[in-house]
Amino acid sequence: MNIRTQFQWGLVAVIAASLLGCSSVRSAQPPAPEFLQANQAYNHGDYTAAVRDYHTLLARGGYSMPVLYNLGNAWLRLNQPGRAILNYERALWLAPGNPAVKQNLHIALQQSGHAVTQTTLSERALGWLSLDELAWIGTVAAVTLSGVVLTLRRRRQRPIPGLRPVAVLSALVLFMSGVTLIARWPELDRAVVLAAATPVRVAPADAADVSFLLPSGELVQAGKPYQAYVRVHAEDGRSGWVRTQQLARIIPAATEH
Amino acid sequence: MWMSNILRRFHEQIGSATALATLAAMLALGLAGAPPAFASGVQLNATLQPSQISLGEAAQLSITLRGAQPGAPEVPQVDGLTFTPIGQSSTSESINGVTSASVSLTYRVTAAQPGRYAIPAIQFQGARTPALSLDVLPAQTGAAGAAAAPGHFLPPPAVGGGTTPSSTVSDHQSAGRTAFVQLIVPKAQLYVGELMPVEIKAYFRSDLGVNLEGPPTLQSDAFTVSNLTSNPQQSQVRIGSVPYTTLSWYSAIVPIKNGDYALALQLPVTLKIHEAPDSSSQMPDLAALLGNAGLDSSFLDDANLQSLLGREVEQSVTLKAPATSIAVLALPAAGQPPSFSGAVGSFRIETRASPAQVAAGDPVTVTWNIQGAGNFDRVNSAGIPTDATWKAYRPQATFSPQDSVGREGNKQFEQTVVPLRAGRLPLPAIEFSYFDPKSGQYVVRHTQPLEVSVTPGSTPVSTAPSNAQASTSAPLREPSQGMQLAPLMPTTGARTASLSPVAQRAWFFALPGVPLAVMAGGLLLMARRERPVSDAAHAAVATAAQVSALLASMDEALQTGDGPAFISAAHRALQVRLGRCWGMAPHEVTLSQVDARLDSSWDRIRQVFALADQSAYAGSRPHISTLSDWRQIVQELLHRAEQL
Numbered sequence: 001m002n003i004r005t006q007f008q009w010g011l012v013a014v015i016a017a018s019l020l021g022c023s024s025v026r027s028a029q030p031p032a033p034e035f036l037q038a039n040q041a042y043n044h045g046d047y048t049a050a051v052r053d054y055h056t057l058l059a060r061g062g063y064s065m066p067v068l069y070n071l072g073n074a075w076l077r078l079n080q081p082g083r084a085i086l087n088y089e090r091a092l093w094l095a096p097g098n099p100a101v102k103q104n105l106h107i108a109l110q111q112s113g114h115a116v117t118q119t120t121l122s123e124r125a126l127g128w129l130s131l132d133e134l135a136w137i138g139t140v141a142a143v144t145l146s147g148v149v150l151t152l153r154r155r156r157q158r159p160i161p162g163l164r165p166v167a168v169l170s171a172l173v174l175f176m177s178g179v180t181l182i183a184r185w186p187e188l189d190r191a192v193v194l195a196a197a198t199p200v201r202v203a204p205a206d207a208a209d210v211s212f213l214l215p216s217g218e219l220v221q222a223g224k225p226y227q228a229y230v231r232v233h234a235e236d237g238r239s240g241w242v243r244t245q246q247l248a249r250i251i252p253a254a255t256e257h
Numbered sequence: 258m259w260m261s262n263i264l265r266r267f268h269e270q271i272g273s274a275t276a277l278a279t280l281a282a283m284l285a286l287g288l289a290g291a292p293p294a295f296a297s298g299v300q301l302n303a304t305l306q307p308s309q310i311s312l313g314e315a316a317q318l319s320i321t322l323r324g325a326q327p328g329a330p331e332v333p334q335v336d337g338l339t340f341t342p343i344g345q346s347s348t349s350e351s352i353n354g355v356t357s358a359s360v361s362l363t364y365r366v367t368a369a370q371p372g373r374y375a376i377p378a379i380q381f382q383g384a385r386t387p388a389l390s391l392d393v394l395p396a397q398t399g400a401a402g403a404a405a406a407p408g409h410f411l412p413p414p415a416v417g418g419g420t421t422p423s424s425t426v427s428d429h430q431s432a433g434r435t436a437f438v439q440l441i442v443p444k445a446q447l448y449v450g451e452l453m454p455v456e457i458k459a460y461f462r463s464d465l466g467v468n469l470e471g472p473p474t475l476q477s478d479a480f481t482v483s484n485l486t487s488n489p490q491q492s493q494v495r496i497g498s499v500p501y502t503t504l505s506w507y508s509a510i511v512p513i514k515n516g517d518y519a520l521a522l523q524l525p526v527t528l529k530i531h532e533a534p535d536s537s538s539q540m541p542d543l544a545a546l547l548g549n550a551g552l553d554s555s556f557l558d559d560a561n562l563q564s565l566l567g568r569e570v571e572q573s574v575t576l577k578a579p580a581t582s583i584a585v586l587a588l589p590a591a592g593q594p595p596s597f598s599g600a601v602g603s604f605r606i607e608t609r610a611s612p613a614q615v616a617a618g619d620p621v622t623v624t625w626n627i628q629g630a631g632n633f634d635r636v637n638s639a640g641i642p643t644d645a646t647w648k649a650y651r652p653q654a655t656f657s658p659q660d661s662v663g664r665e666g667n668k669q670f671e672q673t674v675v676p677l678r679a680g681r682l683p684l685p686a687i688e689f690s691y692f693d694p695k696s697g698q699y700v701v702r703h704t705q706p707l708e709v710s711v712t713p714g715s716t717p718v719s720t721a722p723s724n725a726q727a728s729t730s731a732p733l734r735e736p737s738q739g740m741q742l743a744p745l746m747p748t749t750g751a752r753t754a755s756l757s758p759v760a761q762r763a764w765f766f767a768l769p770g771v772p773l774a775v776m777a778g779g780l781l782l783m784a785r786r787e788r789p790v791s792d793a794a795h796a797a798v799a800t801a802a803q804v805s806a807l808l809a810s811m812d813e814a815l816q817t818g819d820g821p822a823f824i825s826a827a828h829r830a831l832q833v834r835l836g837r838c839w840g841m842a843p844h845e846v847t848l849s850q851v852d853a854r855l856d857s858s859w860d861r862i863r864q865v866f867a868l869a870d871q872s873a874y875a876g877s878r879p880h881i882s883t884l885s886d887w888r889q890i891v892q893e894l895l896h897r898a899e900q901l
Contacts, residue, residue, distance in 0.1 A: 039745050039747070042745060043745075061752050062752040062755075063753050064752040065746075065751075066749055076742070079644075079645075090756060093756055094756070100743035103742075104743050111643065111648065112643070113643065113648075113649055113651040114651065131758035131759075132758050132760070134760075135758060135759050135760040135765065136759070139768045142770075142773050146776035149780070150776055150780070153779070153780060174769075197642070199598070207590060209449070209450055209588075209635070210597065210598040211599065211635070213637055250756075251756045251757055
């Protein structure tokens with residue numbers, strides 16, 4: 001098998017992997033009637049109806065950034081900043097850095113009384129790509145690295161110019177994507193407090209003492225659930241147990257919306 | 258010998274220059290047998306720190322009495338002030354042979370009402386202190402200034418004040434009560450979450466040297482222990498006729514579960530016990546010296562000299578107090594207010610807002626103070642919620658303790674709220690609830706209603722009425738920065754069934770994993786192929802395979818009657834086997850090598866080599882019938898050559 005053939009097979013493998021990975025994301029479609037109806041309700045000030053229709057759309061057609069964003073707007077109009085923040089965060093998960101989502105999330109955080117801090121350069125760099133994009137970049141880098149290394153090994157006597165830098169670059173990209181993926185993995189456990197003045201208890205029981213209160217819209221790290229409670233870690237380091245229905249994970253389980 | 262030891266110890270302790278002078282002074286003191294002399298005259302001093310406090314805080318009054326006969330001055334009665342004794346210490350010092358003693362009495366001073374209080378002069382045995390004054394400010398004005406700055410004096414908590422403390426005492430070295438510890442708890446019954454100050458007191462006989470090997474530890478899995486004072490207070494007491502040095506620590510315990518539990522106390526120390534010499538018979542040098550000087554050797558029995566001449570024995574011990582039983586009651590479930598956050602104690606709440614007149618969109622700071630005594634770490638408040646009238650930010654809390662264990666103090670909450678419309682706007686009352694262990698009931702406190710006058714501002718704000726319907730459907734209020742809500746998106750965009758990242762799915766790891774595994778496998782295979790022949794194990798296997806193949810060729814030549822092929826295969830097989838034994842390539846194994854390395858018992862090999870040479874170079878073709886016996890011979894030679 002000559003070099004040209006090897007590269008052709010590598011290219012085919014990468015394209016196949018990309019198609020396989022993207023199979024869960026359906027292509028853009030014309031707006032569904034429910035979506036137009038929800039937007040119309042929103043524009044007429046009937047935010048409750050808009051929320052209902054957006055939820056119906058999510059249940060039927062799956063998640064999409066615009067639907068989540070519009071749903072966040074409707075919740076914000078209903079003075080429910082916690083639920084608005086939840087949907088904006090989900091929209092940002094699908095489209096990191098989207099300026100409209102970031103702007104409205106900023107407003108929701110301000111409305112719920114949270115300090116809006118400027119993100120650092122490293123945070124921006126880490127959050128530049130979604131976890132899916134990082135995973136696919138790492139996969140392409142792994143495939144490229146494997147092909148190039150095997151070719152270099154087989155043709156030690158007559159090396160192909162330019163292959164060695166490609167191998168180094170592929171290894172670097174694979175390493176960086178892996179490290180970033182690991183560093184951002186805790187994001188999968190982020191959750192948003194939905195209820196105002198949510199009591200955080202010292203133990204997972206209704207009779208347990210309240211340790212402190214969390215405001216609506218607070219971002220926490222959710223741990224393992226226990227019966228009707230889930231253990232949470234607040235950003236200031238405090239931890240305790242919160243009733244499961246008083247918060248929602250940004251990345252929900254497959255069965256929940 | 259004894260004399261030299263004494264001088265060496267003096268040299269180690271106080272330096273060579275003063276050693277002889279000090280010894281001479283001690284000798285003079287011992288000879289004179291004079292009792293300790295007290296300085297004539299009584300000195301009485303009183304200090305009050307700080308001289309200005311806020312209501313609810315405490316000042317410390319220290320009275321120092323020097324050169325007086327036994328007794329203590331009486332603290333004057335001042336209307337509105339309470340003097341609580343919190344400690345007593347005594348010191349004695351000897352300067353140029355003159356011994357003086359002083360006693361310090363410490364009181365905690367609290368006021369019932371704000372105002373200026375005059376504390377009259379204190380008189381005792383003819384001496385008197387100057388009059389003192391204490392300014393007590395209202396609580397809210399003193400609260401901010403009461404923040405505990407680093408190093409700010411905080412008095413110890415009143416452990417057992419007004420109640421009968423329970424304590425346990427144990428002896429160490431029961432003969433003589435050399436040292437012991439005591440745990441003082443104000444009461445033996447608590448509620449879960451109730452913070453109780455405790456005092457840990459260690460007693461050491463005054464003639465002991467003591468090194469603390471660590472802080473005292475309270476042991477129980479039913480309590481959390483916090484805020485143990487780092488530096489113990491030292492004082493002198495007499496128990497019977499024995500003087501003791503006492504060390505006092507203060508801490509706070511909080512029960513975390515209900516039931517009957519025991520609280521044990523430990524304190525690791527090293528005691529330096531002084532052992533006096535038996536008699537002057539052990540000090541022949543010093544006895545002889547005194548005899549030569551014409552002095553009475555009974556001087557050696559003097560206590561001061563005995564303490565000087567003896568030796569110190571160090572002993573590491575752990576002082577233990579028997580476990581103190583404490584009954585912990587559960588908080589009642591009935592009647593628990595929804596706003597209850599676990600605070601147990603006695604509290605009061607006050608609030609204020611400033612400024613009282615603002616423009617719409619401008620911030621107003623709402624401050625409320627929760628003061629009292631209890632577990633302040635559980636004192637929480639959600640503050641004012643955001644509604645149609647007010648946009649509320651998250652409240653911030655600061656705690657200013659008023660005792661060393663943080664039981665008494667003031668927790669101040671500050672929250673920024675922004676009025677969203679003009680008018681005279683009432684601020685919602687803030688609710689705070691706690692459990693009062695004295696009454697055994699929950700108490701709910703509310704702040705006084707406040708009103709803020711809001712004028713129309715330059716920032717456009719909604720003037721929607723603040724009824725419930727409006728609060729759920731009012732247009733979005735824009736923040737003061739003037740940020741606009743970005744509009745709706747018109748298309749649904751790409752959709753996905755799950756937000757879970759692809760990397761969370763098991764199959765995904767096959768995509769980078771398979772090429773990486775192929776790469777690793779390929780590299781391993783290439784490495785195996787290029788493994789050097791010198792690899793011993795590999796070479797042995799390869800030789801055996803080669804020999805087997807050549808034996809098969811011999812058998813094939815025998816069957817086809819090909820004599821030259823048979824002898825060539827036999828020659829090659831022997832070359833391979835011998836080359837393996839001698840560490841050389843097969844083609845390097847020649848007849849001359851065989852002659853040089855093998856004796857006459859290997860002549861059959863020489864014959865095979867000769868036949869092979871004749872076949873190869875002379876063209877002779879040995880008949881197969883003459884070679885048929887050679888198959889067995891070559892196999893035996895190959896087997897024998899393996900032993901070389």
